[in-house]
Amino acid sequence: MLPDPLTLWLRAVPDRAHTAVLAAIFTHLLRGQPLRARLAELAGKRVRLEITDGGSVLDFEITPVGLRAAAGAEPHVRIRGRVEDFLALALRREDPDTLFFNRRLSLEGETEAGLHVKNLLDALEYDLEAHVRDVLGGAPARLALGLLRATPLARRLSGVSGVPRARS
Known part of the structure; x- marks a missing residue:
């Protein structure tokens, strides 16, 4: 079976480029959102997204206004899964609880920070x-x-x- 175009793109473009672009997009999209005010609670925490079928590792640091790339820094929280499950989460096709409970996404690291990240994802509207x-x-x-x-x-x-x- 051939990988889908998104998975091919993830494999072809360096992780640093993905991280920088996604951090900028996410930070921009947070403008005007109530969720942005809650980021200060997690400022300085680093989150790693490991996309297993794309072979990508994306490292972010949470700031009071969004995300920034944090390449190579040891993460406080790791979220691991397939690209389709991250897309389902991002596009709100499935709620975070379902994805984590069914082990389609896994969450590791600091328990309090991980739970806080999951709750923010759950509250995202x-x-x-x-x-x-x-x-x-x-x-x-x-x-x-x-x-x-x-x-x-x-x-x-x-x-x-x-x-x-x-x-x-």
Whole structure:
């Protein structure tokens, strides 16, 4: 069986590049989110994601505003699993408890920090409107949100948390 394109990409691109890009994306996406305020509780903790089928090891340090790459530093918490299970977690297709309970993802390291990370993942609900307001501010945010509400995509996603409801 051939590996999927994402697994091939993970194998072809150095882990440092993955880590830097994912840290920047995650930190940006946290703007305007309530979860961001809770990161200070874990600031300085290092988390390692080990993607078993992609052969990747991604090391992050939690900061008060997001993540930064922490290549080579010994992690406080390790989360190990297959790329499809990390995607299910990231896209909220499955809740963290199910993935950890069914041993599709494993969590090792400092018990308190690991539990805290898992609880943050469990509490993650993305608020797109809050993100747009934080990033753009004022009138540009109102304009962008108005345009988003007018798109057919907004009508299809109107039941999803944080997606602005389309006006009929």
